[in-house]
């Protein structure tokens with residue numbers, strides 16, 4: 001038996017080794033605080049579960065779902081005040097990971113380029129490699145507020161580029177962007193004949209009064225862009241596998257060709273439950289969620305700061321992106337935190353070469369556990385770097 005050679009293009013599964021270490025520590029009785037995977041610890045809202053139960057007993061829902069998603073579900077995908085034709089410009093996805101992956105197959109041929117932020121959600125690059133195309137990594141640097149410098153992409157790359165991924169609020173850096181940046185990106189995509197896929201998985205998760213823009217708010221964006229929206233994080237529904245894509249009609253019909261030949265859509269009852277989540281808004285679940293995560297964020301930032309680290313203040317997502325102390329690399333520092341503090345974080349290098357020098361904390365445990373995690377990290381750092389002042393409280397920079 002010989003699996004396809006394309007599998008060799010994808011780097012080995014990063015989390016396997018970390019999972020083994022976690023299992024060993026747990027077997028030895030360690031009390032691990034897991035701030036690794038971005039999987040909400042809070043249950044799905046009651047009305048959403050209730051709707052699923054109701055809809056699960058409707059016989060019409062037991063048949064194959066409509067490929068594109070039900071009409072009602074697609075209607076609700078026109079969110080954020082953006083007017084779209086739900087028939088031609090919206091489609092249900094079995095989680096945004098599915099849609100992002102299949103979009104690559106719909107657009108990238110071998111020899112083509114896909115513009116991928118570095119660091120970023122690993123699926124963009126992995127699917128590009130599987131499809132036989134080449135990722136061109138757009139560096140996201142702290143000095144540039146983690147926005148790509150579109151003007152620096154070489155002409156030789158642009159002539160082969162078919163698709164560009166963007167993602168704000170951003171995993172893993174937690175950066176946000178302005179509508180002006182999206183305007184620039186839309187103009188760029190139009191000039192070079194590139195489709196933008198804006199992955200808006202965290203668009204609802206913002207803090208301190210900031211509301212993240214949708215790329216489709218830019219005039220004419222629906223001609224060159226699609227946006228994926230996911231129920232996973234804002235409604236604590238990662239296990240439900242429900243998301244949607246809206247925007248360019250041409251891109252969505254290309255995606256439809258891949259999807260109709262690959263899957264048969266998401267269970268209609270799940271789509272109806274997703275509609276119930278949005279119907280209960282505005283403000284009901286999302287505001288509560290953002291209050292919860294911003295309180296957790298503040299606890300972790302204060303704790304890490306006392307521990308001697310310099311985390312970046314997130315305006316969105318439920319991640320904290322933090323430079324590692326001098327003398328460490330991402331993987332080594334994560335391993336130290338796991339082995340000695342029993343705190344699980346993800347090394348930035350797992351998200352691309354430009355993630356080196358950082359680790360990512362997910363705010364997926366309650367405030368007291370975050371406090372405990374930061375305090376354990378402080379103890380480990382103090383023992384490894386005895387000269388370092390510990391317990392000093394720095395003034396936290398709050399730019400807004």
Ligand SMILES: Cc1ncc(COP(=O)(O)O)c(C=O)c1O
Pocket residue numbers: 038094095096097098121167171199201230231232238242243
């Ligand atoms: C940036 C980003 N996009 C997409 C996803 C996947 O979301 P979904 O659960 O909708 O597949 C994740 C999950 O962590 C993510 O971080």
